[in-house]
Amino acid sequence: MTYKLFIPGPIAVSEKTLRAMAQPMIGHRSTDFVALYRALQPELQALFYTQDPVYLSTSSAWGVMEGAIRNVVRKKVLNCMNGAFSDKWFDVAQRCGKQAGALKFDWGQPVDPAALRRELATGAYDAVTLIHNETSTGTMSDLPAIMAVLREFPDVISIVDTVSSFSVLPIKKDELGIDILLTGSQKALALPPGLAIFSVSKRALDRAAQAADRGYYFDLVEFQKNHENGMTPSTPVIPLIYALQSKLADIKAEGLEARYARHRRLNATVRAWGYANGFKLFPAEAYGSLALNCFANTRNLDLGVLNKVLKAKHGLVIDGGYGKLKGKTFRISNMGDETDGTIAELIAALDSALKETPVASA
Numbered sequence: 133m134t135y136k137l138f139i140p141g142p143i144a145v146s147e148k149t150l151r152a153m154a155q156p157m158i159g160h161r162s163t164d165f166v167a168l169y170r171a172l173q174p175e176l177q178a179l180f181y182t183q184d185p186v187y188l189s190t191s192s193a194w195g196v197m198e199g200a201i202r203n204v205v206r207k208k209v210l211n212c213m214n215g216a217f218s219d220k221w222f223d224v225a226q227r228c229g230k231q232a233g234a235l236k237f238d239w240g241q242p243v244d245p246a247a248l249r250r251e252l253a254t255g256a257y258d259a260v261t262l263i264h265n266e267t268s269t270g271t272m273s274d275l276p277a278i279m280a281v282l283r284e285f286p287d288v289i290s291i292v293d294t295v296s297s298f299s300v301l302p303i304k305k306d307e308l309g310i311d312i313l314l315t316g317s318q319k320a321l322a323l324p325p326g327l328a329i330f331s332v333s334k335r336a337l338d339r340a341a342q343a344a345d346r347g348y349y350f351d352l353v354e355f356q357k358n359h360e361n362g363m364t365p366s367t368p369v370i371p372l373i374y375a376l377q378s379k380l381a382d383i384k385a386e387g388l389e390a391r392y393a394r395h396r397r398l399n400a401t402v403r404a405w406g407y408a409n410g411f412k413l414f415p416a417e418a419y420g421s422l423a424l425n426c427f428a429n430t431r432n433l434d435l436g437v438l439n440k441v442l443k444a445k446h447g448l449v450i451d452g453g454y455g456k457l458k459g460k461t462f463r464i465s466n467m468g469d470e471t472d473g474t475i476a477e478l479i480a481a482l483d484s485a486l487k488e489t490p491v492a493s494a
């Protein structure tokens with residue numbers, strides 16, 4: 133059975149993108165690959181709003197999230213934590229043998245720039261991790277305000293995950309002063325999983341060059357060295373790079389401003405549907421994500437039944453809550469290629485399926 137994903141990742145991939153992947157292989161040290169790699173650079177730099185190189189890592193986002201820790205943390209990293217992915221990053225830093233500090237906020241609350249400033253003022257840290265859009269709770273922190281704080285601490289390297297917000301709204305790496313900006317393929321970019329895309333400042337590269345135990349696969353210095361030759365350190369996932377090329381052409385054709393406006397509009401449409409049907413937003417309302425809506429299950433519906441009906445009768449799937457929020461929230465993505473038409477179909481299906489959804493038993 134085929135069905136369409138409205139979960140916040142992986143998300144639905146277009147036929148055009150899938151077809152782009154089915155091209156003959158080229159050698160990753162060939163002039164054809166170098167031409168492909170180099171042709172993508174200006175397009176990627178425009179999306180990252182950066183003059184720095186943009187690297188392609190054959191891994192999911194976590195590869196680069198862990199690799200960044202290994203490359204730039206010498207003293208201690210401060211992990212901003214307000215959901216499942218950002219909480220995990222603290223755990224990952226410790227697993228890498230790094231000193232790590234936890235800057236915790238309740239799930240659904242944004243990262244507070246003032247609290248970040250107070251903690252950094254201790255002078256204990258030389259790196260910070262931040263998840264711009266906590267996908268687990270649909271919470272989008274105020275990135276410009278947070279980066280304004282980080283710019284007060286020039287010795288602190290910022291590592292910013294935009295896995296589920298990249299290309300949903302402008303994220304201006306150079307202007308904001310982000311050192312390592314990373315995203316993954318299977319969320320907001322609507323590509324299949326398996327490719328991480330990231331850009332690194334000169335400052336962060338210099339820090340990495342001094343790290344003794346940064347390994348090989350995610351060594352930033354290796355990425356830069358190979359980048360200079362139009363290549364990746366090891367054999368990349370070439371089909372996904374074809375898919376990326378196709379997606380970058382889609383984005384160019386639509387226009388960035390139109391893409392941002394579309395995401396904002398579709399997000400508002402789904403949010404209005406939720407409110408009209410008696411649901412509250414789970415996150416603090418002013419920080420509700422533009423890439424997805426995470427609704428509190430305020431009607432105590434049996435979300436398992438809801439999703440079963442959606443899948444069996446309407447051929448689509450939403451998310452019934454991440455981790456400890458399972459059953460308590462549901463999440464609907466508006467990332468990627470969704471249109472007014474596909475969101476209208478989703479809403480019609482939700483309206484129909486809600487009629488068949490009982491209240492959860494205690």
Ligand SMILES: *Cc1c(COP(=O)(O)O)cnc(C)c1O
Nearest residue numbers: 192193194217265267295296316
């Ligand atoms: C999905 C997600 C990740 C993890 O991505 P993988 O591709 O599974 O490594 C990290 N951060 C955020 C914000 C995510 O939404």
